[in-house]
Amino acid sequence: MDACATDLDAEAERRLLQAARLSADSVAFTRLVSPHVAPIRRYLERFTQDGADADDLTQETLVTAWRRLDDYDGRGRFKAWLFAIAYREFLQHARSRRRFWRALGRLRAEPAAETVSGDAPAAASDLERLLDALEPEARALVLMSKGVGLSHAEIAEITGKPLGTVKSVINRATRRLIDEHA
DSSP, X not given: OOOOTTOOOHHHHHHHHHHHHHHOOHHHHHHHHHHHHHHHHHHHHHHHOOHHHHHHHHHHHHHHHHHTGGGOOSSSOHHHHXXXXXXXXXXXXXXXXXXXXXXXXXXXXXXXXXXXXXXXXHHHHHHHHHHHHSOHHHHHHHIIIIITOOOXXXXXXXXXXXXXXXXXXXXXXHHHHHHHHO
16 A cells, blocks of 8 residues: 555665665665655554654654664565564553553544545545454554555564464454445
8 A cells, every 4th residue: 555656676775774884874874764754654653543652653763773773684674674663662652651552442432434435535534443443453464464565474573473363363354344344
């Protein structure tokens, strides 16, 4: 759903990563992470349901990535590594504020908008309501897969869950979304 048109090719990513690591080049780091900032922020906003918290967590994600840039071993996509950091930052934030279940599991009190053919805002609101009704874990995995475009293997790596579990949770949640929307 959100493949950035400005994603770097593997060679450009490797050169920027090398420059950022070897000379602590903040310009190279900025160019390396910039295609991923907006998708990470949207991902975090879906979890926190708060723009300011999403901004803060996005910033923390980038600071952590800068500090731990040498930890990235290049085995997976850089994007997945950043999303793993964002996921951990969110969990730490939610736990520290004792809002983990409230932030992930609260249902919106808004009534569902009537979906009229061609009414994109109403359809988006309906989709948000359906996503919010999913269990927190299922919502997180569906957003990583469908919203961010991460592979099941990347999601398993990010969350530390077995690949089969990731696949089955996403499959069941997707079927539930389709059934409830029909």
